[in-house]
Amino acid sequence: MQFIDQARVVVRAGRGGDGIVAFRREKYVPAGGPSGGDGGRGGHVLLRADSNLQTLLDFKYKRLFEATPGRRGGPNRCAGAGGDDLVIKVPCGTEVRDCRTGILLGDLTEPGQELMVAAGGRGGLGNAHYLSNRNRAPEKATEGKDGEEWQLQLELKLLAEVGIIGLPNAGKSTLISVLSAARPRIADYPFTTLVPNLGVVRKPSGDGTVFADIPGLIEGAAQGAGLGHDFLRHIERTRLLIHLVDAGGEDLLADVAVVEGELQAYGHGLAERPRLLVLNKIELLDADALEAAMQDLQRHAHSQGVLATLAISAATGVGLERLKATVWAQLEAAAAEQSPTVQEITTVEPVARPRYEPSA
Structure with a gap:
C-alpha cells in the first residue's frame, strides 16, 4: 500500500431546500390560509477517525466531497427532508487545517472522534411563516441557503509512543x-x-x-x-x-x-x-x-x-x-x-475561522 500522509480536499455541505408558496384547499374549509412548508437543511460534512485506516491514500484519487442537499417544503406545512450528513473516514492521528489561513480546525486522535468541517445550509421558509394581520394571503417564500465550502489540508501524524x-x-x-x-x-x-x-x-x-x-x-x-x-x-x-x-x-x-x-x-x-x-x-x-x-x-x-x-x-x-x-x-x-486526567472525548468542536463564501 502506498503511504500518503498529506492531502488537500474540498468539502462542500448540502444546500438547504427551498420553502414553497401553498394555500390550504379543502372542502368545507373556507379561507384555508397559507400552508407552504419550510425546506430541509443541507447535509453536514464530518470527518471521523477510523483505527482501520493507516494512510490518506483514498484522498489521492478523490478530492471533492459533497453532502446531499435538503428537500423543498411541501403543502400543509410539511417541512422538507434534511440532507444526509456525509461522514468521511480518516486515519487516527489526522490533523485538519484550513488551507487559506493554516488554522488548526481539529486533531482526530481517538477512534470515533468526529469533527464537523462544513455546516449544511439552512432551509428556506414557506409562506406560512409570513402570515400576519396585514397580509392574510402571503405569496412570499425564501430559498434555501448554500452550504459551507472549505479547502482543507489533511496531515497524518502517526500515533506512536x-x-x-x-x-x-x-x-x-x-x-x-x-x-x-x-x-x-x-x-x-x-x-x-x-x-x-x-x-x-x-x-x-x-x-x-x-x-x-x-x-x-x-x-x-x-x-x-x-x-x-x-x-x-x-x-x-x-x-x-x-x-x-x-x-x-x-x-x-x-x-x-x-x-x-x-x-x-x-x-x-x-x-x-x-x-x-x-x-x-x-x-x-x-x-x-x-x-x-x-x-x-x-x-x-x-x-x-x-x-x-x-x-x-x-x-x-x-x-x-x-x-x-x-x-x-x-x-x-x-x-x-x-498523571493526566482521563477524559472521554467523542466529538471535536471546530474552532472559529473566517467566513468563506462558497463558489458559484
Whole structure:
C-alpha cells in the first residue's frame, strides 16, 4: 500500500431546500390560509477517525466531497427532508487545517472522534411563516441557503509512543523488525526505508507499545534534504526517542551531532524530547574500541541531558532485553509525572475561522 500522509480536499455541505408558496384547499374549509412548508437543511460534512485506516491514500484519487442537499417544503406545512450528513473516514492521528489561513480546525486522535468541517445550509421558509394581520394571503417564500465550502489540508501524524531515529543505515529497520512483527524492507545501502514503519512491541504485562521507524536523517533534513523532512512530523507525538548510532561510523560524535542538529532545526520540541542514545552494530568493534566509544557517547549524553546510553546489536540480539526494560521504565516514569486526567472525548468542536463564501 502506498503511504500518503498529506492531502488537500474540498468539502462542500448540502444546500438547504427551498420553502414553497401553498394555500390550504379543502372542502368545507373556507379561507384555508397559507400552508407552504419550510425546506430541509443541507447535509453536514464530518470527518471521523477510523483505527482501520493507516494512510490518506483514498484522498489521492478523490478530492471533492459533497453532502446531499435538503428537500423543498411541501403543502400543509410539511417541512422538507434534511440532507444526509456525509461522514468521511480518516486515519487516527489526522490533523485538519484550513488551507487559506493554516488554522488548526481539529486533531482526530481517538477512534470515533468526529469533527464537523462544513455546516449544511439552512432551509428556506414557506409562506406560512409570513402570515400576519396585514397580509392574510402571503405569496412570499425564501430559498434555501448554500452550504459551507472549505479547502482543507489533511496531515497524518502517526500515533506512536517510541520513535527510532538516526542516520541512514544505522539499523533502525532491523531493530524494529526484531522487536516487533513489523517486516520493513532491509538492505545494506542507505535510504532503504522510504516510509515510516510501525511495529507493536509487547511489554512483559502483555500490553503493546507502538514503535515508529523513521527514514534516515541527513544533514539539512529539516530544510528538505533527503527524506527526513517529510517524515519528522511523525515523531512529534512520541513520548520517547531512541537515537540509534552506527558503531561502524568514522566519527560517532559527529554522527550524533548531525541528528541532534536536525531535531533542533525542525523545532516542535523534538530536541527536548526524552531520548536514549543507543550504539548499534557493536559486533563490529572489539572490546577496547567498544569501551572507548561508549565512554565518548556517555560524556556527550551527560552534557546533552540524554536519559541513558546503551550498546546493542540488533542483528545478533545482544542488549535488546536491557533496551526494552529501559524503554518501559522511562515510559512509566513519564506517565507517572504527567498523571493526566482521563477524559472521554467523542466529538471535536471546530474552532472559529473566517467566513468563506462558497463558489458559484
